[in-house]
Amino acid sequence: MEALPLRSRTASNFLTFRRSLTNHVVTGVAIISTILVLVPLVAIFGYLLYKGASSLNLAFFTHVPVPVGEPGGGMANAIAGSGVILGLASLLGIPVGIGAGVYLAEYARGTWLGAAVRFTADVLNGVPSIVMGLAAYALIVARQQHFSGMAGSVALAIMMVPTVTRTTEEMLATVPKSVREAALGLGIPKWRTVLSVSLRTASPGIITGCMLAFARVAGETAPLLFTAFGNQFWSFDLNQPIAALPLQIYVYALSPYDEWHRLAWAGALVLIVMIMASVTLVRIFANRGALKGGH
Amino acid sequence: MNEPKIIPLPPASEESLPAPHRIAPPPMIKTMLPHTEMGSPVAVAPVTPSAVRIFLQGKSSGRMADGAFASLMVVCALSIFAIVILIVSVLISHSQLSIKAFGWHFFSTRTWDPVSGDFGALPFIYGTVLSSLLAVCMAVPLALATSIFLLDICPKFLRAPISFLTELLAAIPSVVYGLWGVFVLVPIIRDQAGPVLEKYLGWTGLFVEPNFGVNMFTASVILAIMIFPVISSISRDVMRAVPVHQREAVLALGATRWEMLRIGVLRNARMGIIGSVILGLGRALGETIAVTMVIGNHPAIMKNLFAPGYTLASVIANEFTEATGDLYLSALIEIGLALFLVTIIVNAIARVLVWAVVRDNAGGAH
Numbered sequence: 001m002e003a004l005p006l007r008s009r010t011a012s013n014f015l016t017f018r019r020s021l022t023n024h025v026v027t028g029v030a031i032i033s034t035i036l037v038l039v040p041l042v043a044i045f046g047y048l049l050y051k052g053a054s055s056l057n058l059a060f061f062t063h064v065p066v067p068v069g070e071p072g073g074g075m076a077n078a079i080a081g082s083g084v085i086l087g088l089a090s091l092l093g094i095p096v097g098i099g100a101g102v103y104l105a106e107y108a109r110g111t112w113l114g115a116a117v118r119f120t121a122d123v124l125n126g127v128p129s130i131v132m133g134l135a136a137y138a139l140i141v142a143r144q145q146h147f148s149g150m151a152g153s154v155a156l157a158i159m160m161v162p163t164v165t166r167t168t169e170e171m172l173a174t175v176p177k178s179v180r181e182a183a184l185g186l187g188i189p190k191w192r193t194v195l196s197v198s199l200r201t202a203s204p205g206i207i208t209g210c211m212l213a214f215a216r217v218a219g220e221t222a223p224l225l226f227t228a229f230g231n232q233f234w235s236f237d238l239n240q241p242i243a244a245l246p247l248q249i250y251v252y253a254l255s256p257y258d259e260w261h262r263l264a265w266a267g268a269l270v271l272i273v274m275i276m277a278s279v280t281l282v283r284i285f286a287n288r289g290a291l292k293g294g295h
Numbered sequence: 296m297n298e299p300k301i302i303p304l305p306p307a308s309e310e311s312l313p314a315p316h317r318i319a320p321p322p323m324i325k326t327m328l329p330h331t332e333m334g335s336p337v338a339v340a341p342v343t344p345s346a347v348r349i350f351l352q353g354k355s356s357g358r359m360a361d362g363a364f365a366s367l368m369v370v371c372a373l374s375i376f377a378i379v380i381l382i383v384s385v386l387i388s389h390s391q392l393s394i395k396a397f398g399w400h401f402f403s404t405r406t407w408d409p410v411s412g413d414f415g416a417l418p419f420i421y422g423t424v425l426s427s428l429l430a431v432c433m434a435v436p437l438a439l440a441t442s443i444f445l446l447d448i449c450p451k452f453l454r455a456p457i458s459f460l461t462e463l464l465a466a467i468p469s470v471v472y473g474l475w476g477v478f479v480l481v482p483i484i485r486d487q488a489g490p491v492l493e494k495y496l497g498w499t500g501l502f503v504e505p506n507f508g509v510n511m512f513t514a515s516v517i518l519a520i521m522i523f524p525v526i527s528s529i530s531r532d533v534m535r536a537v538p539v540h541q542r543e544a545v546l547a548l549g550a551t552r553w554e555m556l557r558i559g560v561l562r563n564a565r566m567g568i569i570g571s572v573i574l575g576l577g578r579a580l581g582e583t584i585a586v587t588m589v590i591g592n593h594p595a596i597m598k599n600l601f602a603p604g605y606t607l608a609s610v611i612a613n614e615f616t617e618a619t620g621d622l623y624l625s626a627l628i629e630i631g632l633a634l635f636l637v638t639i640i641v642n643a644i645a646r647v648l649v650w651a652v653v654r655d656n657a658g659g660a661h
Contacts, residue, residue, distance in 0.1 A: 027552070041463065048475065117372045117373075124375065127635060128581020134615075135382040161375060165375065220469070265474070275466055
């Protein structure tokens with residue numbers, strides 16, 4: 001009679017001990033995994049900073065590539081080319097994306113068509129970038145019989161659309177219904193309400209979405225491989241092959257020349273600084289936005 | 296009926312129009328228009344409406360504009376369908392040659408011989424599936440553990456910086472991963488990790504030297520790093536969507552934190568977590584540049600992970616611009632088509648799973 005409660009207490013003590021041990025082990029595993037994940041991140045950034053900064057010089061920003069064997073040279077034409085391609089891609093992709101987002105948030109709430117568009121956008125978002133490049137090749141390059149910067153822009157624009165659509169929709173959804181009803185109640189037509197009230201209220205978030213879409217395609221190489229193709233010289237003609245920074249990094253990284261490797265590291269640092277700068281700016285911008293203050 | 300008349304009328308004559316032709320704007324409306332002073336009725340009163348403004352505020356023109364605007368938005372939305380249909384149709388039409396020549400055997404033949412014009416995609420399918428699955432196996436435990444850490448264990452002040460850092464991983468372009476892989480990871484795998492893995496796991500036949508660093512294993516490691524942010528951020532969202540009362544109920548029964556997470560959170564969020572894993576898998580299947588740079592690009596089916604491999608995406612990236620002959624191009628485009636269809640299906644499944652969890656719990660929370 002006496003021994004039974006004692007034994008069960010020992011058993012329960014053991015169980016408690018085992019449970020708390022498991023708990024501690026899992027906590028430890030979670031902490032270690034997080035550290036393990038941060039290691040490659042720090043390694044990539046550290047190495048990039050170290051290699052890139054030691055390879056960067058003014059010539060990188062002002063010169064075009066030089067033939068193999070000659071020292072020096074830069075990627076000025078690639079930076080400019082990336083700017084042109086991305087500019088056109090944004091011009092094509094962002095309006096369509098915002099329009100589709102407006103449709104989803106303001107016109108198609110709860111309809112099956114809206115759900116279908118939303119689903120298609122999400123699925124399109126996961127399509128590999130190389131397939132976009134192939135499609136642009138088949139649509140434009142194969143027809144024109146030559147590579148062109150425009151084909152690259154189209155491929156990137158297609159990639160921007162779903163991201164912009166979904167963020168625009170999500171941001172418009174945060175605009176309170178009462179604001180819209182107030183505007184409509186004053187007799188303002190719906191399109192004015194959408195433009196001047198909904199879109200304007202949600203604009204910080206929408207701009208964030210556009211910048212994120214931009215940052216995402218800015219580093220894309222695969223869709224440009226057989227559309228923009230790359231160019232060793234200055235060119236702004238969208239109807240001709242154009243150099244792009246990610247393409248140039250790719251080509252130089254796989255080359256056997258040390259000088260080109262150096263330029264690839266410098267290019268990678270410039271590329272990532274540009275992307276990080278836009279993402280960080282967007283974060284600051286979004287945090288200061290009207291949406292956070294209101295609700 | 297009379298709406299065209301309103302536009303050419305000069306502002307001065309607007310008073311003479313009969314009432315039904317336009318709605319007199321309520322004074323408050325001025326505050327909603329851009330570039331006017333907010334809130335001050337004194338500023339609003341003396342504004343003489345311009346012809347444009349009358350047009351904008353007119354009832355019938357408003358209806359017309361409403362219709363035009365709405366249809367413009369519909370066109371934008373439908374263009375998303377158009378994009379998908381366009382991609383599928385051009386890929387199908389440009390791969391006709393290869394589809395006709397090889398049929399379904401294309402996906403079950405292991406020869407890839409551009410010289411004799413004999414093409415089979417099996418080595419690439421094998422490489423894609425193997426490297427993606429390995430990457431998922433490496434990334435999932437880490438991603439889930441990090442999500443749990445960030446949600447429940449991490450002190451508040453560390454939460455924002457760490458989640459920002461893990462999201463930075465997603466912002467690094469593929470080509471930079473590839474560059475880092477070629478110059479940092481490849482030597483590590485070749486000189487440090489390779490011998491160790493061969494010594495302890497060589498008996499499995501998976502890690503057999505010679506190991507040049509550019510191989511299936513390196514590609515999987517790079518892929519794992521790249522898909523980590525996808526899995527981690529989405530599984531975190533899904534876990535966060537589990538209603539708080541589920542956690543509280545389990546805690547109230549005297550559960551430890553791990554038991555609470557296991558019973559209260561992971562079990563409720565499992566479909567969404569599976570969805571996030573499949574999304575990561577979809578990303579890995581289509582990842583191109585970084586993989587092309589480190590996988591070795593050799594079309595062979597080998598059990599040995601230290602042997603070079605090839606994937607669907609990297610064969611397109613690597614050979615497309617050098618492809619001579621229509622059949623070769625067409626075979627590569629057919630590979631692209633297969634990749635497109637597979638990722639569409641994988642992503643659709645993942646989205647459905649993630650939606651199901653987030654929607655159910657959003658509904659249940661109210």
